[in-house]
Amino acid sequence: MVRWIYFKRRLNIRFLLILATFFLFLYMYFYFPSTYLENVAEEEKLRYRKKRYENYQQSEPHRSGPGEQGQSLTLKGEQAEKARLIAKKEAFNLVASDMIALDRSLRDVRDPKCKDIKYPKELPKASVVIIYFNEAFSPLIRTVHSVINRSPPEYLKEVILLDDCSTRHELGEHLKNYIEETWPDNIVRIVRTKERSGLIRARIAGAQAAKGDVLIFLDAHCESSPGWLEPLLTRIKENPKAALCPEIDNIDHNTLSYGGTGSFSVGGFWWSLHFTWRPIPAHEQKRRKSEIDLIRSPTMAGGLFAIDRAFFFEIGAYDTGMEIWGGENLELSFRIWMCGGSLEFVPCSRVGHIFRSSHPYGFPSKKDYHGINSMRLAEVWMDGYRRLFYMHRRDLLGKDYGDVSERKTLRQNLKCKSFKWYLDNVYPEKFIPDENVHAWGMVRNPASNLCLDTLGQDEKVSFHVGVFSCQNGISANQIFSLSLNDELRREEGCAQINRIGDKPIVHTCNSNNSNQKWKYFKSNGTLVHALTGACLESTKNGQQVTTKKCSTQDTQKWAFEHYLDI
Structure with missing residues (x-):
């Protein structure tokens, strides 16, 4: 009898423990529905990513092999001839690129003073958005590796690969499998458009898909250099209305050598509304106190830049009436300055770029995309100075550039300044052929x-x-x-x-x-x-x-x- 009472008590206690555990689980499930579990998962991911990042950081200075440390790879004989023939289509040396490790090492090319800067521990998180259409596999994936391997995990929210309806076979299942096997933590996401939308609209899609605080757009044939991310995020934390460009180093299109030269120029424009590089003007040199100080620039080339995600959409993202490619970089540059922001180059952030001799792919039609897009820009943002654009492009007079009423309303609602203000205050050295x-x-x-x-x-x-x-x-x-x-x-x-x-x-x-x-x-x-x-x-x-x-x-x-x- 005593044994039965003892056994019954133990049974009751066990039952109560099971019941308590069940109710505790229900409590956690309903009162911490996904937050708790998500936090646990995120912490595990971050530990995994930090370990991966630290391992690469430790190994990078000691790596050797073709193209390692950003060194050139020179081909000879049959390989060189094969590369020459393929380059007619790809506009760079794909044979050399395929022979170089996809996660190759780079030497640190920053000014030594950059390495002495102490960045805040708390920084916004970045979504790196890479748009591509029929990009070759090796430069695309090398871009991704460089971002992940040289970005502290606590600051990198994700890498988004925005595929603008590529038809290249290797960018289908092969790319998907490579990403799943190489980055099982889902740091890389592929987003695919259902039809060819062009760079401008694809970037909007990428920005909409992004979850980070900061958008960083990169071309699909870049390599992020050591220490590239923190300077961008620090400046945006200081001023969320600052759009930033890294200094762009040249990756030789033939040997794939990482030049480490940086442009240390500013962006300008021709009155035909084509982008141009210019020397840093005297007034900006005088304002800067150090060689690593930020450089204010009137415009940007548009391929590589960082911007606060909320600010990007607040000032109108891109003009969805623009098609494919061309003119969007100047339109965004003018708008940033005229609508309360600033555009700056960051000397301590360095990203390499393969400057190809031509576009390796065609456009959907022979339409003058740059010309029509530039008309939209001129009509909305340049006020009376649009006369200088049409002085160069009289052939566009009377052409249909679509409805710009929404963009004009945007400008009015944002209380943006005049184009004369922009010329007087941002680009005073710009020559105006019919004034003064x-x-x-x-x-x-x-x-x-x-x-x-x-x-x-x-x-x-x-x-x-x-x-x-x-x-x-x-x-x-x-x-x-x-x-x-x-x-x-x-x-x-x-x-x-x-x-x-x-x-x-x-x-x-x-x-x-x-x-x-x-x-x-x-x-x-x-x-x-x-x-x-x-x-x-x-x-x-x-x-x-x-x-x-x-x-x-x-x-x-x-x-x-x-x-x-x-």
């Missing part, structure tokens, strides 16, 4: 009806000035200005000679270069080189002009289309 000049427009030799002309030459390099039949405003090649600084110039270049008899060459303008000074005498129509006293002389149609000793010859008489103060 002595004269501008076509420069005609009346006797021959020939006008000064660039003859279609590339203005990114030096070129000789020529003459061509006057086009009566149709050709932007014939727009010259006589600046208040007495320069006979184009948008970026100024005509110069060294001695009488030289043919004028357009070089990058330099206000201190006396060889670029000219005087115009409206009374007799001569354009006289200030230093040598030589007169500009016309020549035959389609040929380069020259300079000679001044005379009364008709070939030395010129008339500007518009005079402002002469």
Whole structure:
């Protein structure tokens, strides 16, 4: 009997314990439904990711092999010939890329002063968004490896691979399997569009899918360098309205060597609304106290940048009326500055980029995407200065650029500043060909009806000035200005000679270069080189002009289309 009572008591206690455990489980399930379990899972993931990160950090300085430490890989013989043939399609050396480890090591190319900076422990988390369409497998995956291996796990929320409807076989199941096997912790997510949407709309889709506090957009052929992430996140924590670009190092398209040079330039633009790199202007150099200080930039190239996710959507993300690619980087640059933000380059953040010689893939049609997109930009953001865009793109006048009413309403609601404010305060060194000049427009030799002309030459390099039949405003090649600084110039270049008899060459303008000074005498129509006293002389149609000793010859008489103060 005693035994039975003892056994019954033990049974009751066991039953009560089971019952208590059951109710405790129910309590945790209903009152901590997923939060508790998710927190436990997240902690486990973070420990796993930290271990992976630490292992790579320890091994990176000691790795060796083809392309390791960012070294070049030079091919010879049959391999070199194979690479040359494939490069016709891929626009870079895919054979070399495939021979280099997908998680190759890089040396630290930062300024030593960057390594002394102590960053806050609490930083926003980043979603790295990589858009691709038919990208080759090895550069795409090397981009992902570089991000994960060189980003402290506590600051990297995820890597999103946004596949814009690729048709390349290796980017299907092969890519999916590789990612699942290499990163089983789901740090990498593939998001696929159902149809080709183009870079602009694909980036919006990537941003919408992202869960991090900060969006970092990268091209699909990059390599993040050591210490690249913390400087970006620190600055955005300080100023959530700052859009940031890392300094972009060159990865050689042929040898895959990581150049470690950085551009240390700022972004600008041509009035045709194409992006250009420019030297850091004097006023910005003066503002900065150190070589590693942030660099304010009027524009960005647009392929690599970081921005607070909430701010990105607050100021209108991208213009969904723009198609495929082109113009979106300048539109976003103008909008960031005009609507209360800033655009800065971060010298202590370095990311390598393969600059390919051409697009390795085509576009859906022969439509002028850049031109139409730029029309939308000009109509919404440039106010009266859009005249300078159409001066270069008269062929677009009257073309349909779609409905921009929503974008104009966005600008109004955000109380954005004028484009004149942008030019005066952000880009004061930008030359405006029809403002604050002595004269501008076509420069005609009346006797021959020939006008000064660039003859279609590339203005990114030096070129000789020529003459061509006057086009009566149709050709932007014939727009010259006589600046208040007495320069006979184009948008970026100024005509110069060294001695009488030289043919004028357009070089990058330099206000201190006396060889670029000219005087115009409206009374007799001569354009006289200030230093040598030589007169500009016309020549035959389609040929380069020259300079000679001044005379009364008709070939030395010129008339500007518009005079402002002469």
